Every structure is written in structure tokens, then in C-alpha cells.
Amino acid sequence: MSVGTMGSEGLRNAMVDRLAADHAAKGLTLRPEVEAAMRAVPRELFTPGLPLEQAYENEAVLKKLRGEEAVSSVSAPFLIAEMLGQAADALGSLAGRHALEIGSGGYNASLLRELVGPSGSVTTVDIDPEVTDRAAACLAAAGYNDVTVVCADAEHPIAPARRYDLIIVTAGAWDIPPAWRDQLTDGGVLVVPLRTFGITKSWALRRRGDRLVSESSRQCGFVSVQGDGAQQVRYVDIADGVHLRLDEGQQIDPTVLDGLLAHPREEAWAGASLPPRTVLIDLNLWLATRLTREAGEFVVLTAQKTAIESGIVAPSWQFGTPATLHDGTFAYRSALRWTDRRFDLGAYAHGAEAAAAAGRMVEHMRAWVDAGGPPPVLHVLPTHAPDGDLPDGAVLDKRHSRLVLAFTSKEKGTP
């Protein structure tokens, strides 16, 4: 049967088959209960107006733009499946659990409803009344009448006050407001796309008293949190189609930006020989923590396809490459170098200290490979936690929390 002649169920099953294969390719397992929920919920009921085939593509469906920025969407199925998998891995089973979803749309809430079963509950909250109205209508049309839909800024506690076993955030956050921790049961789990060092990952964090500690993380991208927790990301152009992405409050000296990429390029290579599909997202955070400590100015490079094709830059990833800007020298992680189906990791640099900067970046990459590609662990502590209480790692002080990123116990003493 071709896609054009498949009905809802056929398309849905084909989408879930692709998700299972996508998980396997990433070394993950699509949990049976998540798979069953995704085979049960008709996604087209949450994307009204969209052709049936498009409802089953593995992509986010854009619902609302503000200017050029997306502020609301029905999330991509692969991301939803990975985040529900993180939640279920951490909690063992979601059956009978009480879940709060932050950021509504209806689709994820209905999957959660399937997963928590009759003895559990699902509440979904969105800051935008248009979204909650639409989500409530879609949920009712799909027969999920027992999901509680609330319109509020989830930066603050949701009324009526209660605790949840699981809070799953479906908008990109910059910090963890106290309300998210306080509304969790002790031992409960927060799954949240969180930006640290300019890099967003979905973290599954377990509450232990007034702290949260991560149990897994996944690469992801999301529309940003709005309301009182909103943080602006800024883009600064450094050449035609080449930009630096800066977090709010991050300053760089504009006088060093002009003609930065016009300086001759130096390069350095780690001498690694890695197999295809080696997951490198954790390398980026490893570099971020080390380069921040060493070079001070860690930035994220983004580039338009045209700039890459014309050879102005060759970043490791068009949408977010680790980079440093230090004493007028710019260095970034380069695209991979392939030989006989294996690849090496490299760095490119421009400016007075280019050769040294590229060499330093590559040394950190080599250290990550030599350490076996360790994953990061994120600790979230309250702002009042004294320095002496912090675990070893790279510290990021945010408005509501002290975040510490560490890389395995082998690394103790070397944040």
C-alpha cells in the first residue's frame, strides 16, 4: 500500500515503525508502553486542517508564530517519544502516576493519559488561552475528557496546589523555577528541555529534597518558554549568513567581530577514528564546560546553508556549534573529516592565536574520546546552596538555581 492510499491507522503504524528504527539507530529502545500509546492516539485529531499524511510525518507542526519566532507547535513525534521514554525509564512505569504537562497541544497529554491509565491523572497547562482552548477541544474530540486543562504561566505554582510524580515541560527553558521542584513528590521526575552553555538538552531530573539530579539527557530543540521565565536569545552577525548565538546578558566586544573570518584559517585534528553514528552531543557540552573555564568566552555558532556551501565556515552543525572568542581569536568545532567510513574531530580558528586556539580545542576533544565519551550529569541546587555544598563540576548560576554540570565520577576534581 502506498502512503497515498493508507488510512489513519496504517500511517500511524508506519510512523511508529520509523520511530522504533530511529531509536535503535541512536542506541535507544522505544519502550513498549510508549509504542502502544503512540499506536493508539490518532495524531491527526490534534493537527486539524493538516492533510492526513502530514500529521504522521516525524516533524513538529507549527501552530503559531510571533514575528519570525515560533511560539507554539505540536511537538515532533520522535521528541515526544524520547521524552516519554526518559520519564518512564526514570519512574519505572507511568501507570497510576499523576502527571503535569507544561505546554499544551493535546497530543502529548493524550499519550500521557494512555500511559498513566485509569488510576493516574494528567493536567496540562499553557500560558496561551488560544492553545488551551484548542487543546481542550481536540482532547474532547479524541475522547480524552478527563485531562485537566489549565491556562496559566507555569513559572508559578499551578492551582489547586498539589504534587505530581512527573512534570514534563514541552517548551525550552533557561532555568528551573522553584515551582517545578516544589510541585514534584520527593523522588518524582522532571523532564525538561533546558539550555546550559547555549546548548539545549532534554534532561530527566529526579527530585531529592531541595535538589534535582539528572538520570538521562537527549538532544532536542523546542520553542522557548514565555512569560515570567522568558529569556531572549540574541544573534550577532560575524559574516554573511554566519551568526553567534548569545544568551541574555552575554556580552561580546563588537569591535573584534569585523572581518573575523577573513583572517587565514588554521586547523587542528584530534587524530580520532570514530565509527559512523557516534553520538557527539555530549562532546559539545564537554567542550562548553572546559572552554568556558579556559577561554572565558564560549559562544555558539550558527550558519546559513549558503554560507557553508560558499566555504566561509565549515561548522560541525549548522544550528549550533561550540566556539570561543578570545583575545580577537575565533575558534570552532569543524565539520567531521571522513576516511574509510571512520571520522576524525577537528577545530578551525581565525585570528592572531589561531593555531594555538584550534590546538587547545582539539586537545579537549581527544580527552573526551580517551575518557570513553562520558555523558554529562546535571545537578540543580537552590540559589542559597553554599559553594562548599556543590558537587564537582562546571557551575552556572541562574536566576532561580545553581546548576552544576559534571562528567562521571572519574572526573572528580576536574570540572
Ligand SMILES: C[S@@+](CC[C@H](N)C(=O)[O-])C[C@H]1O[C@@H](n2cnc3c(N)ncnc32)[C@H](O)[C@@H]1O
Ligand atoms: C511545543 S508547544 C507544546 C506542544 C504540546 N505539548 C504537544 O502536545 O504537542 C510549547 C507550548 O508551551 C507554551 N508555553 C510557553 N511558555 C509557557 C509558560 N511559561 N507556561 C505555560 N505554557 C507555556 C506555549 O504557549 C506553547 O503552546
